Structure formats: structure tokens, C-alpha cells
Ligand SMILES: [Fe+2]
């Protein structure tokens with residue numbers, strides 16, 4: 340039968356192309372987003388989630404749902420849901436992670452008698468969704484470690500009706516999952532290295548905690564996505580920027596490693612002279628990413644040097660022609676769109692988080708006070724379009740705050 344063979348070859352080469360693409364993605368969340376999207380495209384599935392193993396638990400790590408996205412524009416908040424599932428035979432995802440066997444289910448509400456697992460309708464209930472057919476496959480590395488599961492939901496036929504997944508589809512998604520596992524492990528390693536760079540900053544300046552930078556990273560990409568959609572920037576471009584933006588935003592203050600303890604840890608207000616030195620953390624940050632070898636380096640440098648600029652021109656560092664010159668003459672801050680968009684976004688994300696969080700030297704502001712302040716600073720400290728995007732996804736911002744709350 341020559342026809343199916345030809346079809347298979349085409350599909351496998353498509354899968355290899357996808358795997359190749361996945362291998363270039365650095366940010367773990369962006370990678371999960373892409374893997375899920377590709378697996379769903381392959382099966383025309385309406386929704387899906389990825390769970391990553393963490394000890395004896397599965398952490399709900401990523402979700403996509405087209406039907407909900409259509410009704411609720413701010414559906415990104417589900418991405419930031421937090422819940423764990425034990426790796427055991429009681430749940431569908433737990434069972435697959437435990438045994439390493441994929442599961443193909445026709446209707447999750449009508450499971451065969453005699454199986455140990457059951458379907459948890461929690462997500463359906465909170466989102467008014469009806470899960471029916473489901474395909475769950477393990478993410479297995481080349482060393483045969485199960486690092487998580489990918490679960491796709493509600494396959495659709497050509498007319499858009501919900502149908503069952505086929506054995507063929509199970510095979511293809513398993514193939515994709517195996518290849519994706521390598522990329523996931525690599526992206527996790529990148530994230531770890533970045534977190535260690537941040538840990539170094541944190542050791543120097545206890546105000547820059549891992550949770551603070553995680554929040555700033557997530558706020559920034561969500562604000563960017565909304566802002567970019569408002570500006571009608573093509574989706575492909577948005578996706579590409581989001582991949583590097585989170586990590587780059589997380590590193591906004593990494594230049595503080597080069598500021599002396601006397602200034603960094605000084606209780607109380609800095610003198611004018613000390614503040615001038617403190618300002619230079621922006622430049623030291625940019626120096627760390629000199630000679631960019633990737634988009635990520637370039638964006639990190641841009642954010643480091645511009646995250647204290649203000650829309651009305653009253654911020655710093657302004658136009659610096661040589662970031663290595665010892666003496667940097669007082670600069671006039673950059674103004675308006677002269678400040679790169681990434682800097683304008685991180686400025687808001689960073690200030691919002693600083694005000695609303697408790698820090699060693701201050702109590703948190705009340706939420707309504709923070710929002711009032713941000714509204715007032717629109718057009719002064721902040722870009723009005725960025726403020727607008729921030730307010731229109733505020734439920735997502737809140738979900739991020741909960742996910743990365745200080746313990
Ligand atoms: Fe800073």
C-alpha cells in the first residue's frame with residue numbers, strides 16, 4: 340500500500356522539522372506553549388495541558404484552550420493556575436507518569452469499569468468546559484526518565500465536531516513528545532542558569548528575590564502580548580519576542596552585582612553622589628550582555644539599560660554612547676518612544692511589583708492605591724499604551740502574583 344507509506348514519510352519529516360524548531364527555543368514556558376500547539380495542530384485538538392514532574396508530583400505547567408480563548412480574552416490567567424497531582428494510578432495524568440504508558444480515552448466521563456484512575460472535573464467546572472476525548476502521553480527523555488506528561492483534549496473532525504483520537508495520532512504525538520523531552524530538559528537548564536545569575540544578584544541585594552524577578556518576567560510578557568495585539572503586530576512576531584522577553588526581563592537588575600555593598604545595603608536614603616553610582620547598575624547590566632550572540636543577549640542589554648527611563652524623559656540613563664567610559668556625564672533621560680518598548684514595559688512591571696509587595700524596608704501598598712498611582716503616572720513615568728494593556732489584563736497580573744507569591 341504505497342499511499343499510507345508516503346503519507347507517513349511526510350508526517351515524520353514534518354515532525355522532525357517541528358523538533359528542530361523546538362530545539363531553538365530557550366524559555367521553558369515558551370517551549371511548552373509551542374510543544375502543545377504543535378501536538379494540537381497535529382490532532383486538531385481543541386485544548387491541552389502539559390504537566391512536569393517534580394519529585395513525586397506532577398505540576399500543572401501549561402494549558403491552552405481554543406474554546407475558552409474565544410469567549411474569554413484574558414484566558415491567559417489559566418496558564419498561571421497552580422495545582423499539583425500526585426504521581427499515582429488515581430488520576431489520568433498521574434497514571435501515565437507512573438507507568439509510562441500512553442492513554443487514549445474516548446469519553447472521560449464514561450471510563451471503562453475496572454480502571455484505577457478517574458477524571459477530575461475541576462477544570463471543566465471552573466471554566467464551564469466539557470472535556471470528552473483525551474490523549475495523554477508521557478514525556479520521556481533519551482535516558483528513559485519520565486519528566487512529565489502531555490495531555491490533549493477534544494480532537495475535532497473536519498467539520499469541527501468533537502471526535503476520538505486515533506492510534507496513529509497517539510503514535511505521532513508520542514514521537515513528538517520524545518523529541519520534545521530533550522528540548523524541555525535543555526530549557527530547564529537555561530532557566531536554572533539564569534536563576535543562578537539572579538541568585539548572585541539576590542546575595543548582593545536581598546530586595547531582588549527570585550519571586551520578584553519571576554513575577555516581573557511574567558508580567559512583562561503578558562503586558563507585551565496585550566500591547567502587541569493592540570498594535571496589530573503579527574502573532575508569529577509576538578511569539579518570538581515572548582520567548583526571549585521573559586528571561587531578559589528577569590535579568591533587569593543583574594548589573595547590581597557590580598555596585599558596592601556600602602551603597603547596595605545602606606539603610607535609609609542614598610546621598611546624591613551614591614545615587615549617581617547606583618544608577619550605573621543599568622550600564623553594568625548592559626556590559627554583561629555585550630557582544631550579543633543571540634536575540635536574548637541583545638534584549639537583555641536593552642532592558643538593563645532602559646528600565647529606569649520614564650516616558651516624560653525624567654528617568655535615567657539616557658543616551659549613553661559608550662557603556663565602558665569611566666565617567667558618564669549626567670544625561671537627559673530618553674523620552675517617549677525613544678525608549679525601547681521592552682524597557683517601557685519592564686519599568687511598569689518592576690514598579691508595580693515593588694509597590695504591591697512587602698519589602699524589608701517597606702510595607703506593601705494597598706492594591707487600590709497602587710492602581711491609582713499607576714493610572715496617575717500614565718503619560719508621566721509610564722507609556723499610556725503600556726498602562727492600558729496592563730489594566731486590560733489585570734486578572735492575569737493577579738494570577739501571576741498568586742503563583743509567585745512570597746512564601
Ligand atoms: Fe533597576
Ligand SMILES: [Fe+2]
Nearest residue numbers: 547591592689
Ligand atoms: Fe526589580
